[in-house]
Structures are given as structure tokens and as C-alpha cells.
Amino acid sequence: MKTLIAEDEPVSRRMLETFLRKWGYDVIVTCDGSEAWEIFQKPDAPNLVISDWMMPNMNGPDLCRKIREMEKSGYTYFILLTAMGKKEDVIQGFQAGADDFLVKPFDREELKYRIRIGERIIKLEQQILHLATTDSLTGVLNRRAFIERTEEQIHRCVRENSPLALLLTDIDYFKKINDNYGHQAGDLVLQKFTDQLTRSSRPYDFVGRYGGEEFVVSLPGADMSQSRAVADRMRKSVEEMKIIPQDGSEPIRVTASFGAASLLMDSKENAESLIKRADEAMYKAKREGRNRVCVAGEE
Ligand SMILES: [Mg+2]
Structure with a gap:
């Protein structure tokens, strides 16, 4: 499955990339929100995003808001990384449309299972979409x-x-x-x-x-x-x-x-x-x- 990382901090970015590749995901790496947004304008955009909160040019919540506003087939699961674990921040992130949070410095195992949840939701959505668009007897479009x-x-x-x-x-x-x-x-x-x-x-x-x-x-x-x-x-x-x-x-x-x-x-x-x-x-x-x-x- 295709994933996208948006993180301006090099050490954290490299760690995320290494882990995700090791767990078998296709990874696209970007250094800020506007670069990630560019990727999203193209066809076949990733379904799962792990984005830092604070980034130059465009921050994580703004990126999430833009993705939510666009018309795109297939759901995008959005995980926000943040050093800010305060309740107001979490609420602000959810208001921007994030699905989940991870507080930095993140735990490797926790990251893995939070990504798995996202993957499960994306796959369920794809199954539902398939059922809703297919004729059950013949397998062609309804x-x-x-x-x-x-x-x-x-x-x-x-x-x-x-x-x-x-x-x-x-x-x-x-x-x-x-x-x-x-x-x-x-x-x-x-x-x-x-x-x-x-x-x-x-x-x-x-x-x-x-x-x-x-x-x-x-x-x-x-x-x-x-x-x-x-x-x-x-x-x-x-x-x-x-x-x-x-x-x-x-x-x-x-x-x-x-x-x-x-x-x-x-x-x-x-x-x-x-x-x-x-x-x-x-x-x-x-x-x-x-x-x-x-x-x-x-x-
Ligand atoms: Mg940052």
C-alpha cells in the first residue's frame, strides 16, 4: 500500500521511512506540507498519510484540511505527528480532519499498529466500494x-x-x-x-x-x-x-x-x-x- 510521509525534521523523516519500508509499505517522502500537497494533486495519490504538525510552507493540519476538501475517490487516512500533546491541540487536529495522532518522540510499535488500523479502514472502504459498484452475478459494473x-x-x-x-x-x-x-x-x-x-x-x-x-x-x-x-x-x-x-x-x-x-x-x-x-x-x-x-x- 502506498503511503506518504511529510516531515521536515531529517532524523524523524529517515526513521519513518526506514520503518515503513521495513513493514512492506510503498513510501513517498516529502519535507513539508506543500510538497506533500503537490503529490496529492497527481493521480494515484497515496491512501495513507503520516504528517508532522509543524512544517515550513504548509503545516500538517492545513495539509489535512486541503486533502479533505478535494474530490478524490478512495479515503485518505491521515495520521498527525506532534510534539504537542495538549488536549486543545488534539481537538484542533481532529477538527482539521485527522484520523489519528502520534506524539513525538513516537514509539515504533505504536506507530506500526496505528498504521495497521489505517490500512484496515482503507481496505474496508475499498471492499464496500467494490460491493456498491459491482453486479454480484456477473462481476461487471452495476x-x-x-x-x-x-x-x-x-x-x-x-x-x-x-x-x-x-x-x-x-x-x-x-x-x-x-x-x-x-x-x-x-x-x-x-x-x-x-x-x-x-x-x-x-x-x-x-x-x-x-x-x-x-x-x-x-x-x-x-x-x-x-x-x-x-x-x-x-x-x-x-x-x-x-x-x-x-x-x-x-x-x-x-x-x-x-x-x-x-x-x-x-x-x-x-x-x-x-x-x-x-x-x-x-x-x-x-x-x-x-x-x-x-x-x-x-x-
Ligand atoms: Mg516539524
């Missing part, structure tokens, strides 16, 4: 998380003037699978289907479950012809799948219909409007006989 991430991508693509495409796909005659083979087999089909979508997508694409047997794929950077190519690859790989039910009976074959839509740069586009156009294209694919890809805006 609808809300997919929409949130797509909104972020739309903002980024509009800012950078780069393309983005969205696929909406629906398994053909899925109800029949449940009726003929039972719900357990239906669930297996959904899992295998999403595995196939994930495997056929590019590393920066992301897949979400939109509804029962409806799935969505965001393709950042993909123009219309690339998105058609990805959708075609997915469609073919689904068609070739042989899904063996748990009871070992005859393999189940499925197909899926795909609709693709591209981000419009000249409008106030959002995830909802993009999904709606992909959905219309998908229904066109259904009407035209299923197991095909239709692109929004193409005749």
Missing part, C-alpha cells in the same frame, strides 16, 4: 456505477475532443433459455456472456450490466468504425460460445444483438442520451433479425 464512469469519460472526451462510443447489447431470446434450461443455466449464460464481452473489449473499455440480460460497454477513444469492429468481434465470439450447463447436458448456444452510438461533441450530451441512441440502434438490430450490429444514425 448500472449506477457504469453511468457514473461513463459521465466521467464523456466529460474527459469532450474536454480533449476525443471520440467515445457506447455499445448496448441484449441476449437474443433470453427468456427461452430460462424457460427451457432453468434459471441456474440462465445465470450461467449471463456470466459466460459478460466474460466474453470483457475478453473481446480493449483494456480501457468497461462493461456494465444495464438490466436483466442487457449490457453496456463504454469504448473511450473509439470512433464509429472502431466501435463497429469491437461490436462485431463481440457478436462473433458470443455466437461461437458453447456453454456447458452444470448438469453436463447439451451445450447452450446464444446470440446477441448490438447497438452502437457515438458521442456527439456539439451538444450537451450525457450518458442517458448516448445510451438511448445505442438502445434504439439495438432495437433496430432486433427488428432486422437479431444477431447483428446496428449503428445509430446509419441507414
Whole structure:
């Protein structure tokens, strides 16, 4: 786990660094609050901070306040080091948003266990976040998380003037699978289907479950012809799948219909409007006989 040390005093700084590395943490070392704040502006900032109170340029409580004010995914656990152990100071530190304190000169074992508490809280938060954003059956993003991430991508693509495409796909005659083979087999089909979508997508694409047997794929950077190519690859790989039910009976074959839509740069586009156009294209694919890809805006 990535940690950050902010400490202006060289001996204490070196001790902290040595201990943390010895306990297996990735460590970034800074000499004051403003240097630490620089690190925090960058992506992949550390989740755990051990900061001295008194430092030049920016002190520990100010650093903590700034971190608390920023919008950052994932919690930052903040331990303040202080020579000041007075009750008013402790309260002031908590008011700045610190999670914990350590009075200098600190005890090595105490430091170790206080860091462990922080690590436990960070990991719990990550687990909760995972549960809240993942579809439990298929392991892809759930609808809300997919929409949130797509909104972020739309903002980024509009800012950078780069393309983005969205696929909406629906398994053909899925109800029949449940009726003929039972719900357990239906669930297996959904899992295998999403595995196939994930495997056929590019590393920066992301897949979400939109509804029962409806799935969505965001393709950042993909123009219309690339998105058609990805959708075609997915469609073919689904068609070739042989899904063996748990009871070992005859393999189940499925197909899926795909609709693709591209981000419009000249409008106030959002995830909802993009999904709606992909959905219309998908229904066109259904009407035209299923197991095909239709692109929004193409005749
Ligand atoms: Mg100091």
C-alpha cells in the first residue's frame, strides 16, 4: 500500500521511512506540507498519510484540511505527528480532519499498529466500494456505477475532443433459455456472456450490466468504425460460445444483438442520451433479425 510521509525534521523523516519500508509499505517522502500537497494533486495519490504538525510552507493540519476538501475517490487516512500533546491541540487536529495522532518522540510499535488500523479502514472502504459498484452475478459494473464512469469519460472526451462510443447489447431470446434450461443455466449464460464481452473489449473499455440480460460497454477513444469492429468481434465470439450447463447436458448456444452510438461533441450530451441512441440502434438490430450490429444514425 502506498503511503506518504511529510516531515521536515531529517532524523524523524529517515526513521519513518526506514520503518515503513521495513513493514512492506510503498513510501513517498516529502519535507513539508506543500510538497506533500503537490503529490496529492497527481493521480494515484497515496491512501495513507503520516504528517508532522509543524512544517515550513504548509503545516500538517492545513495539509489535512486541503486533502479533505478535494474530490478524490478512495479515503485518505491521515495520521498527525506532534510534539504537542495538549488536549486543545488534539481537538484542533481532529477538527482539521485527522484520523489519528502520534506524539513525538513516537514509539515504533505504536506507530506500526496505528498504521495497521489505517490500512484496515482503507481496505474496508475499498471492499464496500467494490460491493456498491459491482453486479454480484456477473462481476461487471452495476448500472449506477457504469453511468457514473461513463459521465466521467464523456466529460474527459469532450474536454480533449476525443471520440467515445457506447455499445448496448441484449441476449437474443433470453427468456427461452430460462424457460427451457432453468434459471441456474440462465445465470450461467449471463456470466459466460459478460466474460466474453470483457475478453473481446480493449483494456480501457468497461462493461456494465444495464438490466436483466442487457449490457453496456463504454469504448473511450473509439470512433464509429472502431466501435463497429469491437461490436462485431463481440457478436462473433458470443455466437461461437458453447456453454456447458452444470448438469453436463447439451451445450447452450446464444446470440446477441448490438447497438452502437457515438458521442456527439456539439451538444450537451450525457450518458442517458448516448445510451438511448445505442438502445434504439439495438432495437433496430432486433427488428432486422437479431444477431447483428446496428449503428445509430446509419441507414
Ligand atoms: Mg516539524
